[in-house]
Amino acid sequence: MNHVRIGLVVPSSNVTVETEMPAILNRHPQASFSFHSSRMRMAKVSPEQLAAMNAQRERCILELGDASPDVILYACLVALMSVGPGEHQRVEGLVAEQLATGGAEARVRSSAGSLIEGLQALSARRIALVTPYMRPLAEKVVAYLEAEGFEVADWRALEVEDNRDVGCIPGDRVMEAARNLDLTGVDALVISACVQMPSLPLVEAAEQELGVPVLSAATAGAYSILRAAGLPVDIPGAGSLLRADSLQPAI
Numbered sequence: 001m002n003h004v005r006i007g008l009v010v011p012s013s014n015v016t017v018e019t020e021m022p023a024i025l026n027r028h029p030q031a032s033f034s035f036h037s038s039r040m041r042m043a044k045v046s047p048e049q050l051a052a053m054n055a056q057r058e059r060c061i062l063e064l065g066d067a068s069p070d071v072i073l074y075a076c077l078v079a080l081m082s083v084g085p086g087e088h089q090r091v092e093g094l095v096a097e098q099l100a101t102g103g104a105e106a107r108v109r110s111s112a113g114s115l116i117e118g119l120q121a122l123s124a125r126r127i128a129l130v131t132p133y134m135r136p137l138a139e140k141v142v143a144y145l146e147a148e149g150f151e152v153a154d155w156r157a158l159e160v161e162d163n164r165d166v167g168c169i170p171g172d173r174v175m176e177a178a179r180n181l182d183l184t185g186v187d188a189l190v191i192s193a194c195v196q197m198p199s200l201p202l203v204e205a206a207e208q209e210l211g212v213p214v215l216s217a218a219t220a221g222a223y224s225i226l227r228a229a230g231l232p233v234d235i236p237g238a239g240s241l242l243r244a245d246s247l248q249p250a251i
Helices: 017-025 045-054 057-065 078-080 088-103 112-123 135-147 171-179 200-210 215-227
Strands: 004-012 031-040 071-074 107-110 126-131 152-156 188-192 214-216
Touching: 004 017, 004 057, 004 078, 004 215, 017 031, 017 200, 031 057, 045 078, 057 088, 057 126, 071 088, 071 112, 071 215, 078 088, 078 112, 078 135, 088 107, 088 112, 107 112, 107 215, 112 135, 112 188, 112 214, 112 215, 126 135, 126 171, 135 152, 171 188, 171 215, 188 200, 188 215, 200 214, 200 215, 214 215
Parallel strands: 004 031, 004 071, 071 107, 126 152, 126 188, 188 214
Antiparallel strands: none
């Protein structure tokens, strides 16, 4: 059985990605995974704290490089999307350069880039999404996705600024927001455009109830990690994106 080391760069107040990512990937039938995190200080999801957090990236990559990970995921979607279009490509490139300078060979992904990759894998062009962010940051996420060629048909911002509180948003509140979206003609629903807002238990159920492919920042991150590691994408119970290589038909 293959073993894959995953390096995670996470905000210091994030607890969800280190819960949901192992829960997803440990269902994989052909590989085992270990998870190794480095943290960037951030408590409030504000432009100022996001910028200060991003400035800690090089230290985190240096620390993770010592663990010789196979794949590194920069696990804060809004930290990159709030900067402006194309930021995930720039940061992934800088991280890869830093790793190469230190002699590491990890493949580099980001939550921002992974969400785009996941939507493209679903052939989704017209999408809807639920975010936990304050409205000005949510608007930047929408603009970022539109700059990548997606049409954002409808979206909701739950307007929770404290990142610790984001990790405690109840699933019924997320589902209420999802049910109130206009999903007419939508190719996919992003039920959580944030790796800190818990959503893994909702993805499969929402997909069945709403009748469209449903993904989250976490399931998209898992998809991207599997592709980067050269592993088949065949994980049950987490939406059609993660059944991409199975015989089970997608919605």
